[in-house]
Amino acid sequence: MTNKQAIAFLLFISGICTYAQNKQLLYNFTEIPQSLMVNPGTAIQNRGYFGIPVLSGIYVNAGSSNMSVYDLFADNGVDFNAKVSNMVYSLKAGDVQRVNQQLEVVNIGFKIGGHFGKSYITFGAYQEIDFFNYWPKDLAILAYEGNAPNIGRAFNLSHFNVKGELLTVYHAGYHKKVSDRFSYGVRGKIYSSIIDFTSTKNSGTFITTEGENNFYRHALVSNVEVKTSGYASLREDDVNGGRDIVNKMMPRAFLAGNLGLGIDFGITYSPNETWTYTASIQDLGFIYHNKDVERYTLKGQDAIEGIELPFDDIFNDTGLSNNWQELVDEIEEAFPRDTIRDPYTTMRPVKLNAAAIYNFGGYAGKNACDCTASGFDGLINSVGLQLFAEKRPKHPEVALTAFYYRRLAQALRIKATYTVDKFSKKNIGLGLSTHFANFNFYLLADNLLEYYNLAKANNVSIQLGFNYIFPIRN
Amino acid sequence: MPIPTKKYRPYLLLLLCSMLWCSCVKDVDFSQAEDFRLEPVMEVSLVYFDLPASLIGEIPDNTTGYTVKDSTKIELFSEPFFDDNLQKATFTFEFTNTIERSFSANIILYNEANVPIDSIPISIEASSGIPIKVTSIVTYNEADIQTIKNMESLEVVLSLDSGTPNLQPDSEGVLDLKSAGTFFMSIDDK
Numbered sequence: 001m002t003n004k005q006a007i008a009f010l011l012f013i014s015g016i017c018t019y020a021q022n023k024q025l026l027y028n029f030t031e032i033p034q035s036l037m038v039n040p041g042t043a044i045q046n047r048g049y050f051g052i053p054v055l056s057g058i059y060v061n062a063g064s065s066n067m068s069v070y071d072l073f074a075d076n077g078v079d080f081n082a083k084v085s086n087m088v089y090s091l092k093a094g095d096v097q098r099v100n101q102q103l104e105v106v107n108i109g110f111k112i113g114g115h116f117g118k119s120y121i122t123f124g125a126y127q128e129i130d131f132f133n134y135w136p137k138d139l140a141i142l143a144y145e146g147n148a149p150n151i152g153r154a155f156n157l158s159h160f161n162v163k164g165e166l167l168t169v170y171h172a173g174y175h176k177k178v179s180d181r182f183s184y185g186v187r188g189k190i191y192s193s194i195i196d197f198t199s200t201k202n203s204g205t206f207i208t209t210e211g212e213n214n215f216y217r218h219a220l221v222s223n224v225e226v227k228t229s230g231y232a233s234l235r236e237d238d239v240n241g242g243r244d245i246v247n248k249m250m251p252r253a254f255l256a257g258n259l260g261l262g263i264d265f266g267i268t269y270s271p272n273e274t275w276t277y278t279a280s281i282q283d284l285g286f287i288y289h290n291k292d293v294e295r296y297t298l299k300g301q302d303a304i305e306g307i308e309l310p311f312d313d314i315f316n317d318t319g320l321s322n323n324w325q326e327l328v329d330e331i332e333e334a335f336p337r338d339t340i341r342d343p344y345t346t347m348r349p350v351k352l353n354a355a356a357i358y359n360f361g362g363y364a365g366k367n368a369c370d371c372t373a374s375g376f377d378g379l380i381n382s383v384g385l386q387l388f389a390e391k392r393p394k395h396p397e398v399a400l401t402a403f404y405y406r407r408l409a410q411a412l413r414i415k416a417t418y419t420v421d422k423f424s425k426k427n428i429g430l431g432l433s434t435h436f437a438n439f440n441f442y443l444l445a446d447n448l449l450e451y452y453n454l455a456k457a458n459n460v461s462i463q464l465g466f467n468y469i470f471p472i473r474n
Numbered sequence: 475m476p477i478p479t480k481k482y483r484p485y486l487l488l489l490l491c492s493m494l495w496c497s498c499v500k501d502v503d504f505s506q507a508e509d510f511r512l513e514p515v516m517e518v519s520l521v522y523f524d525l526p527a528s529l530i531g532e533i534p535d536n537t538t539g540y541t542v543k544d545s546t547k548i549e550l551f552s553e554p555f556f557d558d559n560l561q562k563a564t565f566t567f568e569f570t571n572t573i574e575r576s577f578s579a580n581i582i583l584y585n586e587a588n589v590p591i592d593s594i595p596i597s598i599e600a601s602s603g604i605p606i607k608v609t610s611i612v613t614y615n616e617a618d619i620q621t622i623k624n625m626e627s628l629e630v631v632l633s634l635d636s637g638t639p640n641l642q643p644d645s646e647g648v649l650d651l652k653s654a655g656t657f658f659m660s661i662d663d664k
Contacts, residue, residue, distance in 0.1 A: 075502055144514060148516060214519040306654075308522055
């Protein structure tokens with residue numbers, strides 16, 4: 001891959017999608033066992049299930065606020081550099097580029113305590129990639145224009161804010177149906193981090209101003225740090241090619257990596273058959289990085305006005321001083337280069353979901369009331385509002401979703417969503433869950449309006465999977 | 475009233491799958507990235523000094539003139555970043571003289587082998603009470619930018635021209651030099 005291809009690929013990745021993790025289609029879609037992953041306290045519609053390994057949960061989302069692939073790569077005769085210029089000046093420091101991908105490896109759940117048991121156990125493992133970048137506006141403008149047109153402008157180093165991780169998550173959950181009105185669930189998680197890089201708490205400025213002794217004074221105040229784990233060992237000399245990298249990373253996926261703990265919890269409350277309220281918290285947890293850690297820092301402050309030629313010294317003792325080396329030494333002393341191996345802790349992006357749901361229409365099933373197993377969720381239509389919030393380094397990402405859900409038949413359920421967030425005001429999603437024999441297949445996709453040309457989408461997410469379901473016996 | 479499964483399922487599946495199958499990435503051309511380039515312009519302070527007349531006044535009988543020189547390494551422009559991407563540069567030297575004597579300066583650029591590769595002579599008139607400002611701007615276009623890329627050190631040769639008055643340790647006035655480089659970059663992936 002040439003550098004240009006790599007740049008194009010990175011721009012593509014940064015251009016594809018926006019805003020992930022908001023699984024607005026999956027949330028409360030109770031026929032899909034994976035909805036338990038979003039709310040451990042959700043209503044359960046089966047005696048047990050197991051996900052078809054590796055095919056049970058595939059989730060991909062990518063997004064870029066205020067910028068799409070089309071904006072940059074449209075084949076419309078506009079000069080590419082003009083489009084880059086447009087991007088540099090239109091994106092704000094709060095705009096994000098993100099990618100989130102999850103792949104379930106194992107996912108199993110079953111009711112315990114016999115036919116009348118009220119408790120349910122789940123466990124499994126999934127792999128996750130999470131990349132979240134804020135547009136480094138000031139640094140982009142500095143790289144694009146240079147400092148010459150920006151004398152007196154302080155470039156803000158805090159705009160550099162990026163985080164990426166690859167990890168495996170092992171989880172075990174407990175769900176309890178306390179009554180027809182109320183159920184709750186909790187899930188414990190062990191995170192096994194494979195690679196992490198985090199640079200989210202930077203500060204400082206670079207500024208060029210008029211100098212006192214010379215034309216310009218260049219001042220840098222910097223408190224920048226990039227923390228990495230799992231990266232240093234991949235740069236070792238004996239690592240050549242993909243196979244070596246995979247061999248290095250594999251054990252870390254199986255709890256030999258940097259470990260962390262987290263919990264999910266959630267509730268479902270149905271005061272009557274027409275109203276249901278749900279809420280959940282996901283990934284309230286941390287990872288402690290103490291293996292294979294390398295942290296790179298640029299911390300210090302200095303201001304220079306160039307190289308002083310000390311003619312006064314020359315008059316005194318005609319000696320030449322090594323002015324250049326003095327300047328280099330001064331800079332190196334002001335910004336000591338050090339590779340630190342101290343452990344660090346990262347917080348996982350905690351997520352909140354909440355919904356108010358109004359159920360109406362006739363009853364599903366052949367009988368007038370087929371609600372023995374699942375409480376008051378026997379009505380065939382639901383509408384509701386969902387709120388999603390996720391903690392990210394600068395501020396929470398928030399989305400509001402209105403949805404319509406319908407049981408079209410015993411084995412076919414659909415959910416349509418309309419979601420508003422800072423990336424899109426026209427995000428329409430459609431989800432489908434169907435049973436063939438005891439197999440459940442689900443397919444959820446949002447931003448459908450953009451599908452005719454994905455390049456124009458600011459955000460796309462797709463989720464699909466296969467499960468084997470042990471249905472509830474009446 | 476439940477709706478029969480078989481009636482709707484194929485249509486819905488067809489609808490969803492066709493949306494996915496029909497989705498594609500249209501009218502985009504990723505090869506445009508080949509044209510990508512950055513063209514920042516950087517202003518960087520170079521050398522400077524302040525030379526008070528009182529210091530020159532310590533030289534006895536300075537009416538006959540006197541020459542001093544100092545040089546500094548500037549191992550910056552031969553770095554790969556500049557070597558690959560520097561397109562054009564201008565150097566600006568500005569002398570301000572408030573001393574009642576004239577000077578001749580020569581700024582000499584040297585390559586790695588310490589061979590002079592360019593020189594910029596500048597004459598500075600004597601001050602009669604008001605500051606004398608002499609600005610010299612040297613431009614290195616694409617044709618001669620290699621001079622800057624080869625530059626490893628810079629020397630300022632400063633001569634006090636012969637003349638009067640004889641400067642004393644209590645003489646007033648200062649000769650100062652300010653200088654900066656403007657560097658026009660063109661960063662691409664060639």
